[in-house]
Amino acid sequence: MVDQDLIDVHGVVTAASPRAFSRLDVLPIDWNARVVGLTGGRGVGKTTLLLQKYWELFGTHERCLYISADHVQVAALGVYAIGREHFKSGGQAIIIDEVHRAENWTAEVKSLIDSNPDKAIWLSGSSSAALAKGGGDLSRRVLWYDLPGLSFREYLHLTGRPDVPLVSIDDLVKHHVAIARDLTARGSLLAAFRNYLKHGHYPFFLQGLSGYHQRVQSIIGQVVSEDLPTMFGISAAKVNALKKILWAVASSEPFQLNIEGLSRDLGIAKTSTYHFLQCLEHGRLLQSVAMAGTGLKSVRKPEKVYLENTNLIATITNPQRVEPSIGTVRETFLCTNLRPHHSVKYLGHVDFLVDEQWSIEVGGPRKDARQFAKLGNTANQSHILAIDGIEAGSAKRIPLHLFGLTR
Numbered sequence: 001m002v003d004q005d006l007i008d009v010h011g012v013v014t015a016a017s018p019r020a021f022s023r024l025d026v027l028p029i030d031w032n033a034r035v036v037g038l039t040g041g042r043g044v045g046k047t048t049l050l051l052q053k054y055w056e057l058f059g060t061h062e063r064c065l066y067i068s069a070d071h072v073q074v075a076a077l078g079v080y081a082i083g084r085e086h087f088k089s090g091g092q093a094i095i096i097d098e099v100h101r102a103e104n105w106t107a108e109v110k111s112l113i114d115s116n117p118d119k120a121i122w123l124s125g126s127s128s129a130a131l132a133k134g135g136g137d138l139s140r141r142v143l144w145y146d147l148p149g150l151s152f153r154e155y156l157h158l159t160g161r162p163d164v165p166l167v168s169i170d171d172l173v174k175h176h177v178a179i180a181r182d183l184t185a186r187g188s189l190l191a192a193f194r195n196y197l198k199h200g201h202y203p204f205f206l207q208g209l210s211g212y213h214q215r216v217q218s219i220i221g222q223v224v225s226e227d228l229p230t231m232f233g234i235s236a237a238k239v240n241a242l243k244k245i246l247w248a249v250a251s252s253e254p255f256q257l258n259i260e261g262l263s264r265d266l267g268i269a270k271t272s273t274y275h276f277l278q279c280l281e282h283g284r285l286l287q288s289v290a291m292a293g294t295g296l297k298s299v300r301k302p303e304k305v306y307l308e309n310t311n312l313i314a315t316i317t318n319p320q321r322v323e324p325s326i327g328t329v330r331e332t333f334l335c336t337n338l339r340p341h342h343s344v345k346y347l348g349h350v351d352f353l354v355d356e357q358w359s360i361e362v363g364g365p366r367k368d369a370r371q372f373a374k375l376g377n378t379a380n381q382s383h384i385l386a387i388d389g390i391e392a393g394s395a396k397r398i399p400l401h402l403f404g405l406t407r
Contacts (some may be wrong), residue, residue, distance in 0.1 A: 017051035033143045037123040040147035041284030042219045043202045046124040064093040069102035080108040093120035100125040148340040152404025155200040180392035193401040201309040216315040223283040250316040292345040292353045303346045306332040349374035
């Protein structure tokens with residue numbers, strides 16, 4: 001029989017899970033698959049999504065048990081032992097949250113899967129690096145899905161604008177004038193967009209805004225001081241370098257990477273700087289953009305670096321009373337909203353090349369198309385201006401916030 005303490009924890013966590021909104025349609029998850037895994041940054045709603053499916057399909061701990069691998073009781077008993085006991089007692093499914101925190105988690109999960117071929121096992125983890133390391137042994141057994149933070153479209157749905165549609169980039173480019181006209185006829189979106197940039201990426205804004213940035217700061221602290229040191233063996237003395245990198249990116253103009261200057265400022269070797277950038281990207285605090293056409297070399301040497309989302313910018317800069325660069329905020333938004341489903345690269349003279357098809361320059365209402373003249377012959381590309389601060393555009397001038405409707 002499953003330990004009563006674990007049943008009690010299950011009851012508390014499942015009862016507290018939000019059910020007023022759902023993100024079950026965000027990912028095309030095959031819930032008929034026996035083993036499903038969710039990755040994603042801290043705070044984006046992985047646990048909530050799994051628990052919403054739990055309520056839909058099961059609803060009792062006897063049928064589906066929730067455990068978190070970072071709970072002391074789970075660490076003491078072991079994931080495999082708990083799962084086996086639950087299944088022997090008649091359980092049909094188990095949710096293992098923060099699975100990468102379990103000791104020898106790949107071996108334990110592999111044994112649990114192989115020993116219970118008729119049972120459902122759902123996994124979640126915040127560390128993409130940890131899951132990638134162990135994923136080789138489980139690649140044929142687990143269907144992995146990556147859950148991004150809330151898009152602007154989802155934020156609008158949750159704040160009273162369920163009329164906002166999902167549109168593809170192709171449709172947006174062709175029909176943005178009509179899309180903007182239809183949406184603004186029901187009310188302006190610009191004020192909501194400003195709010196989203198500060199506190200709309202993480203769904204816990206629904207619990208109130210007063211402590212929102214403190215919660216985001218807590219996420220940053222957990223990733224930098226706990227997750228990354230544990231995963232990559234980063235010493236406590238080097239954690240400060242991670243924080244300095246985040247501050248440099250948050251407080252700068254769009255951060256075109258100068259690895260020598262950054263290494264000098266940090267007082268560390270260039271190889272260490274590259275390593276820390278990769279660690280922060282694995283921890284979902286940074287995102288990097290490669291130069292178009294650089295191939296595999298870009299994996300190690302990105303051209304531009306942004307924070308993972310605009311809410312991180314606000315959280316890091318606000319306590320220091322620093323006004324972040326509006327250019328950085330705009331580019332970060334576009335990159336964050338497009339990257340889950342599109343290839344995004346840097347073009348040098350122009351901000352982004354998306355899916356090798358659309359070259360996009362980001363700016364305010366006065367932005368013009370002169371940058372595109374520097375690209376030379378790019379007949380295979382469509383040139384687009386993503387303009388912040390306008391409700392509707394014209395021709396190739398598309399309101400920036402409408403790109404947030406593409407997922």
